[in-house]
Amino acid sequence: MFRCGDAKGSVVSSEVYDLVGIGFGPSNLALAIAVDEHNRRTPGARLRTAFLEKQPTFGWHRGMLIDDATMQVSFLKDLVTMRDPSSDFSFLCYLRDRGRLVDFINHKTMFPLRAEFHDYFEWAAARVADQVHYDREVVSVRPVERDGEVVAFDVVASDGGAAVTYRARNVVVATGLRPRLPEDAMPSDRVWHNIELMHRLPELVAAAPRRVLVVGAGQSAAEAVAELHSALPGTAVSAVFARYGYAPADDSPFANRIFDPEAVDHFYGAPEEVKRSLLDYSRGTNYSVVDLDLIEELYRREYRERVSGERRLDIRNASRVVYARETDEAVYATVEFLPTGETEVLECDAVVYATGFHHIDVFDLLGRAAATCVRDADGRAVIGRDYRLATAPGVRAGIYVQGGSEHSHGITATLLSNTAVRVGEILDSVLAPEVAVVPELAQAR
Numbered sequence: 001m002f003r004c005g006d007a008k009g010s011v012v013s014s015e016v017y018d019l020v021g022i023g024f025g026p027s028n029l030a031l032a033i034a035v036d037e038h039n040r041r042t043p044g045a046r047l048r049t050a051f052l053e054k055q056p057t058f059g060w061h062r063g064m065l066i067d068d069a070t071m072q073v074s075f076l077k078d079l080v081t082m083r084d085p086s087s088d089f090s091f092l093c094y095l096r097d098r099g100r101l102v103d104f105i106n107h108k109t110m111f112p113l114r115a116e117f118h119d120y121f122e123w124a125a126a127r128v129a130d131q132v133h134y135d136r137e138v139v140s141v142r143p144v145e146r147d148g149e150v151v152a153f154d155v156v157a158s159d160g161g162a163a164v165t166y167r168a169r170n171v172v173v174a175t176g177l178r179p180r181l182p183e184d185a186m187p188s189d190r191v192w193h194n195i196e197l198m199h200r201l202p203e204l205v206a207a208a209p210r211r212v213l214v215v216g217a218g219q220s221a222a223e224a225v226a227e228l229h230s231a232l233p234g235t236a237v238s239a240v241f242a243r244y245g246y247a248p249a250d251d252s253p254f255a256n257r258i259f260d261p262e263a264v265d266h267f268y269g270a271p272e273e274v275k276r277s278l279l280d281y282s283r284g285t286n287y288s289v290v291d292l293d294l295i296e297e298l299y300r301r302e303y304r305e306r307v308s309g310e311r312r313l314d315i316r317n318a319s320r321v322v323y324a325r326e327t328d329e330a331v332y333a334t335v336e337f338l339p340t341g342e343t344e345v346l347e348c349d350a351v352v353y354a355t356g357f358h359h360i361d362v363f364d365l366l367g368r369a370a371a372t373c374v375r376d377a378d379g380r381a382v383i384g385r386d387y388r389l390a391t392a393p394g395v396r397a398g399i400y401v402q403g404g405s406e407h408s409h410g411i412t413a414t415l416l417s418n419t420a421v422r423v424g425e426i427l428d429s430v431l432a433p434e435v436a437v438v439p440e441l442a443q444a445r
Helices: 026-041 091-098 101-107 114-127 194-207 219-231 255-259 261-269 272-285 292-308 362-372 416-431
Strands: 002-004 011-017 019-022 049-052 137-146 149-159 162-168 170-173 177-179 191-193 211-215 236-240 313-316 319-326 331-337 342-348 350-353 357-359 398-401
Touching: 019 026, 019 149, 019 162, 026 049, 026 114, 026 416, 049 162, 091 101, 091 114, 137 362, 170 362, 191 194, 194 219, 194 350, 211 219, 211 342, 219 236, 219 292, 236 319, 236 331, 255 261, 255 272, 261 416, 292 313, 331 350, 362 398, 398 416
Parallel strands: 011 162, 019 049, 019 170, 170 398, 191 350, 211 236, 211 350, 236 313
Antiparallel strands: 002 011, 137 149, 149 162, 177 357, 319 331, 331 342
């Protein structure tokens, strides 16, 4: 499969792939499944694929797999069902394979445990393992030119210090999201993002801290507050957020239509001002909102403590952290109550920022290949309805994105809700006749 390259120890693939995926989270996992199903249906037109993942094994936000946390989307919005309800990669087929189908039906829920859905992902990933290369962190993407045209891309990944190059007719970028911290937050053993929660919890339990502070108003923040309050029975847990209260998520049936596949068509064709309005209107379905059951549970806990007089749950609404100073002993967080401007310094053994995530800049990842892409007046990627980046004339190879397309495709750009349908659209585009198959790419330089 590989042949040795230059004297620096790089390795170049001798195989030309029809598709190379960068990242192997749920989005590209769903794409790998779609490819697997295509190859089984049409063995004479098999696609050659490779998915490159920097982690050593499949993992999806493992640090947020709280034992009793549930999914916020229906199990029917799994990796395949919205695209093909008959697929044997569905969550229901996973349950049958695990011997829990009847038990799950008796459970009468549409929202599985997050840990169970992660196990479903691992089950599916194991079935397409032949397409995946773990411990491969992509460091650059380079255009491959022949006769003045870009006919492929060389995807260069690090493998234990050595560079491995995969030549691809099409590249699909699905690198997920990166944790967002305030600009003045300095990560340390005491200051971290909530994506690390379950990794950090054992040492917190062992240390028996006096106070832990959680910053943020969304679902992850509320889950972190509840988990820390339960796991640390002798610890004060302070929650700081600027709203007057946790805002409930709008998961009503009509509001949820924003996640329908048809809504992507509506959004994509809408004028810019309409797109902005739709994004603003729909934020209450997903961003900085909390399941009502969890809001009520936290309120019950706080009220019980008010009755008993033993206060550990410290909800500081309409507040913000204006300054945090870490010493060898603790983190001293200055918290301002916004209505009055009054401040108080809290001595904390840990500060957890549940402040969300941000998109990875696809152009930064693409490196030299970014020069082949078209940008709009705001510097954003111009993206086709099929999630393919618009490129300059003479670029015959394709670059697709799963994520980073909220401005063009709407709120589902990074969500599970539309993943199964999205990967089907990408696969159809890759297979379309106008996506030319260029021979002898292995000799092109």
